[in-house]
Amino acid sequence: MKITDIRIQHVERELDPPFDAAWDPVPRTSFGATLVFVETDEGLTGIGSGDTMAGFDAHAHHFIGEDPLRMVRHVETIESINFHAGRYWPVEVALWDIVGQVCGQPVATLFGGDVDRLPVYASCGELKSPQARAESAVALRDEGFRAMKIRIDPRAAADGVAAVRAVRDAVGHDLDLMVDLNQAWRPPGDTTRSIDVVTARRIAEQLRELDVLWLEEPLHGNDHKGLQDLRRTTGVRIAGGEMAQTFADSLALLEADAYDVYQNDVVLAAGMHRARQLAELARLRNRAFTPHTWSNGIGLLANLHVAAGVGAAPYLEYPYDPPAWTPERRDFMLAEPLRIDADGCLPVPRTPGLGAVLDPGLR
Secondary structure, three states, X not given: OOEEEEEEEEEEEEEEEEEOOOOOOOOEEEEXXXXXXXXXXXXXXXXXXXXXXXOHHHHHXXXXXXXXXXXXXXXXXXXXXXXXXXXXXXXHHHHHHHHHHHHOOEHHHHOOOOOOEEEEEEEOOOOOOHHHHHHXXXXXXXXXXXXXXXXXXXXXXHHHHHHHHHHHHHHOOOOEEEEEOOOOOOOOOOOOOOOOHHHHHHHHHHHHOOOOOEEEOOOOOOOHHHHHHHHHXXXXXEEEOOOOOOHHXXXXXXXXXXXXXXXXXOOOOOOHHHHHHHHHHHHHOOOEEOOOOOOOHHHHHHHHHHHHHHOXXXXXXXXXXXXXXXXXXXOOOEOOOOOOOOOOEEEOOOOOEOOOOEOHHHO
């Protein structure tokens, strides 16, 4: 079997009302997704998505004519291209989709098949008042979620901590709570510096009293010593690594023992093959792996397959903050949005490959 073509399709959905993500400089009025189709001479097509794939056309020839099952070769090729260009991990996702179809198995089975579903946490994206966030937490609990993540602006930490306290008062310990400061990286053109270790420590100490499960991205991702200090002195689990640019960067974080929870997104930061390696190394050191999943429904599926294959714990991220961020908006390219089951878990599709069924109107 040979790869005959790699097609890229950009799709977009208007957002009305806009989505005011905590990490975006301005509210989103549209949401775009880039679909990647890897086609073969035997009629199998793999689907991937994640980053924009800008500039990939100049590098597609490195894959055309190759056997799609030579995964190590393809991963190393993508890494060599990523050094000079963008993050092209959606190609690997599409290739794994083909491998699953050839084997007649879900990709999660090929990655170890540890579980067939994972409990998820509702990953909220907007900054909200204490009352509004508490009301949303009650609604999430009633929908079946077991945990939620709350965004805090560290430069208005008092408001954020108040929101976490209001949630804890509203739901008690019915929900595990995580907090994200979004300090590890910046959007293009944003030169705002991360808060320092002292500020992060003060926030962490307040959150410790509210029994948060972990504190995410409290410092810049390159501040290994600062992250070590927070882990050592606060008694709060520290999470991050979602956008680590290379596998070497991830290994450096692991060697520095920077995090309790490693969150490399398989479509944005690590790729599926490397994420599995990182997950296994982290678990050998009694650290957790649970990937970031804020791309779209296909990216969520790719992360689900790897996480279920290796047995990620304790939760999988499920981007959800209604009414501004819903499965219908996140998964608009799919025929049906990905939804949790009655136990607050996201099931692994049982079909061979990734299990991504596109909206018929997109192809």
